[in-house]
Amino acid sequence: MSERNPTGLPKQADVIEPGDVVLDLAQGRPMQVIERAADSVEEWVDANDYDLLGNYGNARLGASVDDAVYTCVYVSNLKSEPSNRYDFPAARLGRVEVEAAHPDGERIQEVIRRQLLTTMYEIALKADAAESGRPDSFVQALNFCIDGVFGDVRDDAREIAEAETLLEAHDD
Secondary structure (H helix, E strand, C coil), X not given: CCCECCCXXXXXXXXCCCCCEEEECCCCEEEEEEEEEECCHHHXXXXXXXXXXXXXXXXXXXXXXXXXXXXXEECCCCCCCCCCCEEEEHHHEEECCHXXXXXXXXXXXXXXXXXXXXXXXXHHHHHHHHCCCCXXXXXXXXXXXXXXXXXXXXXHHHHHHHHHHHHHHHHC
Protein backbone atom coordinates (compact mmCIF):
# COMPACT_ATOMS: atom_id res chain seq x y z
CA MET A 1 0.00 0.00 0.00
CA SER A 2 1.31 3.46 -0.85
CA GLU A 3 2.20 5.95 1.83
CA ARG A 4 -0.64 8.35 2.66
CA ASN A 5 -0.75 11.90 3.90
CA PRO A 6 -3.10 12.97 6.76
CA THR A 7 -5.99 13.52 4.30
CA GLY A 8 -5.98 9.78 3.54
CA LEU A 9 -4.86 10.40 -0.07
CA PRO A 10 -1.73 8.72 -1.45
CA LYS A 11 1.42 10.85 -1.38
CA GLN A 12 1.81 12.23 -4.89
CA ALA A 13 5.57 12.77 -5.34
CA ASP A 14 6.04 9.92 -7.77
CA VAL A 15 3.15 10.87 -10.06
CA ILE A 16 3.08 14.67 -10.31
CA GLU A 17 4.66 16.34 -13.31
CA PRO A 18 4.51 19.72 -15.05
CA GLY A 19 1.16 20.28 -16.76
CA ASP A 20 -0.82 18.34 -14.17
CA VAL A 21 -3.95 19.75 -12.58
CA VAL A 22 -3.73 19.47 -8.79
CA LEU A 23 -5.69 20.58 -5.77
CA ASP A 24 -4.10 22.51 -2.94
CA LEU A 25 -5.16 20.09 -0.19
CA ALA A 26 -4.87 22.81 2.45
CA GLN A 27 -7.24 25.20 0.67
CA GLY A 28 -9.14 22.99 -1.77
CA ARG A 29 -8.29 25.27 -4.69
CA PRO A 30 -7.31 23.98 -8.15
CA MET A 31 -3.84 24.70 -9.51
CA GLN A 32 -1.69 23.75 -12.45
CA VAL A 33 1.85 22.48 -11.96
CA ILE A 34 4.35 24.66 -13.80
CA GLU A 35 7.59 22.88 -12.94
CA ARG A 36 9.38 20.68 -10.46
CA ALA A 37 11.17 23.24 -8.32
CA ALA A 38 13.34 20.81 -6.34
CA ASP A 39 13.78 17.10 -5.78
CA SER A 40 13.31 17.56 -2.04
CA VAL A 41 12.09 20.10 0.49
CA GLU A 42 15.58 20.04 1.98
CA GLU A 43 17.11 21.07 -1.38
CA TRP A 44 14.44 23.77 -1.82
CA VAL A 45 14.99 25.18 1.71
CA ASP A 46 18.75 25.37 1.16
CA ALA A 47 18.24 27.32 -2.09
CA ASN A 48 15.47 29.64 -0.81
CA ASP A 49 16.24 30.20 2.87
CA TYR A 50 12.60 29.66 3.91
CA ASP A 51 11.24 26.94 6.19
CA LEU A 52 8.71 25.30 3.87
CA LEU A 53 7.84 22.73 6.53
CA GLY A 54 7.13 25.51 9.02
CA ASN A 55 4.17 26.60 6.90
CA TYR A 56 1.02 25.45 8.72
CA GLY A 57 -0.71 24.13 5.60
CA ASN A 58 2.33 22.07 4.63
CA ALA A 59 3.01 20.77 8.13
CA ARG A 60 -0.53 19.59 8.82
CA LEU A 61 -0.56 17.56 5.59
CA GLY A 62 2.50 15.56 6.56
CA ALA A 63 5.10 17.19 4.33
CA SER A 64 8.62 15.93 4.93
CA VAL A 65 12.14 16.95 3.95
CA ASP A 66 12.11 14.18 1.32
CA ASP A 67 9.04 15.49 -0.56
CA ALA A 68 9.63 16.89 -4.03
CA VAL A 69 8.64 20.55 -4.41
CA TYR A 70 6.49 21.83 -7.28
CA THR A 71 5.83 25.33 -8.59
CA CYS A 72 2.12 25.87 -9.19
CA VAL A 73 -0.35 28.59 -10.10
CA TYR A 74 -3.91 28.82 -8.82
CA VAL A 75 -6.49 28.52 -11.61
CA SER A 76 -9.74 28.90 -9.75
CA ASN A 77 -11.01 32.12 -11.30
CA LEU A 78 -11.47 32.92 -14.99
CA LYS A 79 -11.67 36.64 -14.28
CA SER A 80 -8.11 36.92 -13.02
CA GLU A 81 -5.00 35.68 -14.77
CA PRO A 82 -2.54 33.70 -12.68
CA SER A 83 0.04 36.21 -11.53
CA ASN A 84 1.87 34.49 -8.71
CA ARG A 85 3.73 31.23 -8.62
CA TYR A 86 3.86 29.22 -5.41
CA ASP A 87 6.06 26.31 -4.38
CA PHE A 88 4.45 23.38 -2.56
CA PRO A 89 5.73 20.08 -1.21
CA ALA A 90 4.15 17.06 -2.89
CA ALA A 91 2.23 16.12 0.27
CA ARG A 92 0.14 19.26 -0.10
CA LEU A 93 -0.92 18.44 -3.67
CA GLY A 94 -3.65 16.10 -4.83
CA ARG A 95 -3.31 15.28 -8.52
CA VAL A 96 -6.56 15.28 -10.51
CA GLU A 97 -6.42 12.20 -12.73
CA VAL A 98 -7.80 13.78 -15.89
CA GLU A 99 -6.37 10.90 -17.93
CA ALA A 100 -9.33 8.84 -16.75
CA ALA A 101 -11.31 10.65 -19.48
CA HIS A 102 -8.79 9.71 -22.20
CA PRO A 103 -9.81 6.61 -24.20
CA ASP A 104 -6.47 4.90 -23.46
CA GLY A 105 -6.12 6.28 -19.94
CA GLU A 106 -3.04 8.22 -21.00
CA ARG A 107 -1.89 11.46 -19.45
CA ILE A 108 -2.06 14.37 -21.86
CA GLN A 109 1.68 14.89 -21.40
CA GLU A 110 2.32 11.39 -22.81
CA VAL A 111 0.03 12.03 -25.79
CA ILE A 112 1.85 15.29 -26.57
CA ARG A 113 5.28 13.68 -26.17
CA ARG A 114 4.32 10.83 -28.50
CA GLN A 115 2.94 13.21 -31.14
CA LEU A 116 6.02 15.43 -30.97
CA LEU A 117 8.48 12.55 -31.12
CA THR A 118 6.55 10.86 -33.93
CA THR A 119 6.80 14.05 -35.99
CA MET A 120 10.51 14.35 -35.20
CA TYR A 121 11.13 10.74 -36.23
CA GLU A 122 9.13 11.18 -39.44
CA ILE A 123 11.30 14.17 -40.36
CA ALA A 124 14.49 12.28 -39.48
CA LEU A 125 13.42 9.20 -41.46
CA LYS A 126 12.59 11.31 -44.52
CA ALA A 127 15.90 13.16 -44.23
CA ASP A 128 17.75 9.86 -43.97
CA ALA A 129 15.92 8.51 -47.04
CA ALA A 130 17.01 11.58 -49.01
CA GLU A 131 20.60 11.28 -47.77
CA SER A 132 22.34 8.63 -49.85
CA GLY A 133 25.75 8.61 -48.17
CA ARG A 134 24.91 8.05 -44.51
CA PRO A 135 21.66 6.20 -43.85
CA ASP A 136 20.14 6.57 -40.38
CA SER A 137 22.38 9.52 -39.46
CA PHE A 138 19.43 11.81 -38.64
CA VAL A 139 17.61 9.09 -36.70
CA GLN A 140 20.82 8.28 -34.81
CA ALA A 141 21.30 11.96 -33.97
CA LEU A 142 17.72 12.19 -32.73
CA ASN A 143 18.17 9.02 -30.63
CA PHE A 144 21.34 10.49 -29.14
CA CYS A 145 19.57 13.73 -28.21
CA ILE A 146 16.63 12.09 -26.48
CA ASP A 147 18.33 8.99 -25.09
CA GLY A 148 16.99 8.12 -21.67
CA VAL A 149 14.50 10.97 -21.60
CA PHE A 150 11.21 9.65 -22.87
CA GLY A 151 11.48 5.86 -22.43
CA ASP A 152 8.59 3.86 -23.85
CA VAL A 153 7.07 6.94 -25.49
CA ARG A 154 10.20 7.32 -27.61
CA ASP A 155 10.04 3.69 -28.75
CA ASP A 156 6.33 3.98 -29.56
CA ALA A 157 6.89 7.21 -31.49
CA ARG A 158 9.65 5.68 -33.59
CA GLU A 159 7.50 2.66 -34.43
CA ILE A 160 4.58 4.88 -35.43
CA ALA A 161 6.84 7.11 -37.54
CA GLU A 162 8.42 4.13 -39.29
CA ALA A 163 4.99 2.66 -40.05
CA GLU A 164 3.64 5.99 -41.35
CA THR A 165 6.76 6.53 -43.46
CA LEU A 166 6.44 3.04 -44.97
CA LEU A 167 2.76 3.64 -45.70
CA GLU A 168 3.55 6.94 -47.41
CA ALA A 169 6.28 5.28 -49.50
CA HIS A 170 3.88 2.48 -50.43
CA ASP A 171 1.16 4.96 -51.46
CA ASP A 172 3.58 6.85 -53.74
